[in-house]
Amino acid sequence: MKKAVIIGASSGMGMEVAKLLLAEGYQLGIAARRDDRLQALKQLAPDRVVTAVIDVTAEDADSRLRTLIDELGGMDLYFHVSGIGKQNRTLTPDIELNTVNTNGMGFTRMIGEAYRYFAERGQGHIAALTSIAGTKGLGPAPSYSATKAFQNVYLQSLEQQANARGLNIRFTDIRPGFVDTDLLSGDFHYPMMLKPDKVARQIVKAIHNKRHVVVIDWKYAILTALWRRLPRALWRHLKI
Numbered sequence: 641m642k643k644a645v646i647i648g649a650s651s652g653m654g655m656e657v658a659k660l661l662l663a664e665g666y667q668l669g670i671a672a673r674r675d676d677r678l679q680a681l682k683q684l685a686p687d688r689v690v691t692a693v694i695d696v697t698a699e700d701a702d703s704r705l706r707t708l709i710d711e712l713g714g715m716d717l718y719f720h721v722s723g724i725g726k727q728n729r730t731l732t733p734d735i736e737l738n739t740v741n742t743n744g745m746g747f748t749r750m751i752g753e754a755y756r757y758f759a760e761r762g763q764g765h766i767a768a769l770t771s772i773a774g775t776k777g778l779g780p781a782p783s784y785s786a787t788k789a790f791q792n793v794y795l796q797s798l799e800q801q802a803n804a805r806g807l808n809i810r811f812t813d814i815r816p817g818f819v820d821t822d823l824l825s826g827d828f829h830y831p832m833m834l835k836p837d838k839v840a841r842q843i844v845k846a847i848h849n850k851r852h853v854v855v856i857d858w859k860y861a862i863l864t865a866l867w868r869r870l871p872r873a874l875w876r877h878l879k880i
Contacts, residue, residue: 645669645708645715647694647750648722650677653769653819656840657719662688664844669712671705672722696722696746702753709757717847718754720768722746725784736783743787748794755798755809763808767847768795772815772855775864779880799852813853814843817860832859 644661648654650672658670662685670678671694682689692708694701709715724742728735751766758764773781774788795813802809820833839856846854855861867875 641665641667641688642716643667643669643712643714644717644719645671645705645712645754646719646721647671647696647705648720648769649681650674652721653816653836653840653843654719654721655681656836657721657843659684660840660844667712669708669715671708696750697741701746702749705750705753706757715754715757715764717765717767718751718758719847720747720750720754720766722750723769723787725771725773725781727780728782728784729780731782739783740787743784744790747787747791751794751798755802758809759802759805759807765810765812765847765850766795766798767812767814767843769814769816769843770795772817772860772864774815775867776870776875810850812847812851814846814856815854815860815864816843816856817863 642665644666646654646658646668649658649670654672655677658668658681661668667688669690669692670681671692672678673693673695675691675693678691682691690708690711692704694704694708722742724739726735726739747768751768754764754766758766768791770791771788773785774792776785778785792813792815795811799811802811816834816839818833819836819839834857842854842856855864
């Protein structure tokens with residue numbers, strides 16, 4: 641029976657993917673800051689779910705992850721979903737710094753621990769929910785865009801390192817467009833919103849197919865391909 645750990649499973653895409661993996665017969669270790677939602681998810685398969693309260697910004701988050709893996713009895717797949725992001729055109733300091741702390745420091749802390757665990761065993765699969773926002777610097781959300789670019793490059797770096805070390809560790813960088821979840825709730829209307837259930841199915845498919853990088857969905861794949869080709873001199877004058 642396959643075993644997966646999902647960090648950020650209490651809502652949004654983490655919860656949706658957890659439900660799909662449970663339906664496939666996985667044993668799950670699920671973690672987030674909100675225990676009540678984790679317990680509700682555990683009720684779907686009480687004998688196959690282990691829960692833990694983990695805040696990725698806490699200094700002991702990596703050791704808590706290792707404890708969760710031990711309680712699960714091992715791990716084949718690590719799926720990192722935990723993250724925050726807001727538009728911040730006024731560059732409010734706490735928004736910028738909290739985003740960097742969660743999406744940068746927290747991401748590095750947890751992905752690093754998962755990598756070390758798999759390195760000890762010589763194999764495993766690390767998947768992470770990043771974003772198309774890492775394609776180019778987005779003025780409305782500077783820290784979010786920058787941390788997503790960091791995540792993309794960090795995963796790429798670890799993939800190269802794993803190959804150099806002869807470790808059979810797979811990586812899947814999942815870059816969705818705007819998904820209709822709590823992360824994007826608010827007054828601003830985002831275009832081309834994606835349905836969480838459809839995105840979750842594509843995520844699971846990408847993981848099973850061991851994709852290296854996947855943009856969800858096809859509309860955003862075209863959009864980001866165009867973004868990459870825009871010269872910096874033109875990009876900085878776009879009003880987004």
